[in-house]
Amino acid sequence: MADALFWAGGGLAAAGALLALIGALGVLRFPDVYTRIHAASITDTGGATLMILGLCLISGLSLVTLKLVLVWVFIMLTSPAAANALANAAYSAGHTPWIGSFRIMQDNRKGGSR
Amino acid sequence: MTGYIPGFDANLALDAILLVMLVVIVAAIAATHRMLSAVILMGLYSLVSAVWLVVMDAADVAFTEAVVGAGVSTIVLLGAILLTRGAAAKVSGRRRFLPAVLALGVGAILIYATLDLPDFGDPASPANAYVGRAYLEATGNDMGIPNVVTAVLSSYRGFDTLGETVVIFAAAIGVAIMLGFGERAMADRTIEPLAGGPADHHVVLRVAAKLLIPIIALYAFYVQFHGDLGPGGGFQAGVILAVAVILHALVFGLKDTMAAVKPKFARGVAALGVLLYAGIGVTCIVNGGGFLDYDHLFPRHIEAQIPDWILGPADPAHPHHWGQHFGIMAIELGVLFTVAATMVTIFYGFAGRSMEAPQPGAPRSGAA
Incomplete structure (x- = not known):
């Protein structure tokens, strides 16, 4: 049982590491700021979630599991907010998306309501 | 976890990966001309070295490195950038020669000195x-x-x-x-x-x-x-x-x-x-x-x-x-x-x- 949990947890952690790798590749290869932020936030959320889930399975039911869950909650609060702030800053600095501006963004820039 | 894969020392591999990361980050800091990139890379350096210190079982030091090195000093340095210029002055190759020799010499002496250090955990x-x-x-x-x-x-x-x-x-x-x-x-x-x-x-x-x-x-x-x-x-x-x-x-x-x-x-x-x-x-x-x-x-x-x-x-x-x-x-x-x-x-x-x-x-x- 413990061995099965170890392998399941290890598999999840490896899947998380794969997502982190994909995210890193995306940051390097994607064409503009917004798509790169999208790739990076996969690392923060998906990759970290899978890794923490895997570590929870490895550690079994203990105080470590609770701490890992708290770390996960913290990451879930901070990473999306950071990605949002980054995209916000890029937009404020005048970066247009690679695929062209959306209508709603143009409205927003003119000072209209969202 | 050495028992799961025979002949593979996970701790040694982790040490090697982290130390290589540190060297790469330092090289990137030396290469960049933008202060903002340098400051963020220095925060990254602190974070990676904190992880390495955890691997070395020095949890208290790792904690300090993470909060001071990666946290507060990054913010203070960003504040310093706001007060100064955002880019380093371009320096000609000849004027960089002497500092480079000095830095490499000191580094070589330090590496030579580590040979005399006792083994980890001795x-x-x-x-x-x-x-x-x-x-x-x-x-x-x-x-x-x-x-x-x-x-x-x-x-x-x-x-x-x-x-x-x-x-x-x-x-x-x-x-x-x-x-x-x-x-x-x-x-x-x-x-x-x-x-x-x-x-x-x-x-x-x-x-x-x-x-x-x-x-x-x-x-x-x-x-x-x-x-x-x-x-x-x-x-x-x-x-x-x-x-x-x-x-x-x-x-x-x-x-x-x-x-x-x-x-x-x-x-x-x-x-x-x-x-x-x-x-x-x-x-x-x-x-x-x-x-x-x-x-x-x-x-x-x-x-x-x-x-x-x-x-x-x-x-x-x-x-x-x-x-x-x-x-x-x-x-x-x-x-x-x-x-x-x-x-x-x-x-x-x-x-x-x-x-x-x-x-x-x-x-x-x-x-x-």
């Missing part, structure tokens, strides 16, 4: 054989707290730690002399965009910060009061507490933060911390011991009055635990006050000045 090394071993063996008896690092830091070497606290306080004074306390920012009349208005893009950031700031402050106090039992203590807790204030300033604006935590209050608390620390030492002298000798923190008749439910019944063989417990707790509190207030004061100094710095029309590093 029980016969000087650090582990004499004083360190004596501390490890005597801590349980002398203080009765599990974290030997805290015991050494705040009791055995309490005088050294007082010196460190004074150095941190002196740093606050130094920054304040150069940059001021940042109080002029409070009188700033510039109109900031109204929260919740149509031009307000920072709702997500504000909500997240509102959720996080109390948790960060709570965690600081956990680190503070858990320092006897696990990694942590006044230095780490102080920085984390300061980060809560700094995060508030970064998200809600410096003026709101200065209204909540006044610069005058911050500098008063910084001085109070040093006073509390030294005052504990003097109290020990008054009660018949040496400076910072917590065994004599309380006079005997007062120590006998402390009820059992606080720390358990007294052990007749070692009657001095309470003085040590309370002494360590009190001086750690002094360290917390000084460190937290110093970080906030330094941040106020930089941030208060950056509002006065000439702002270029376009965002400085906008075109990434």
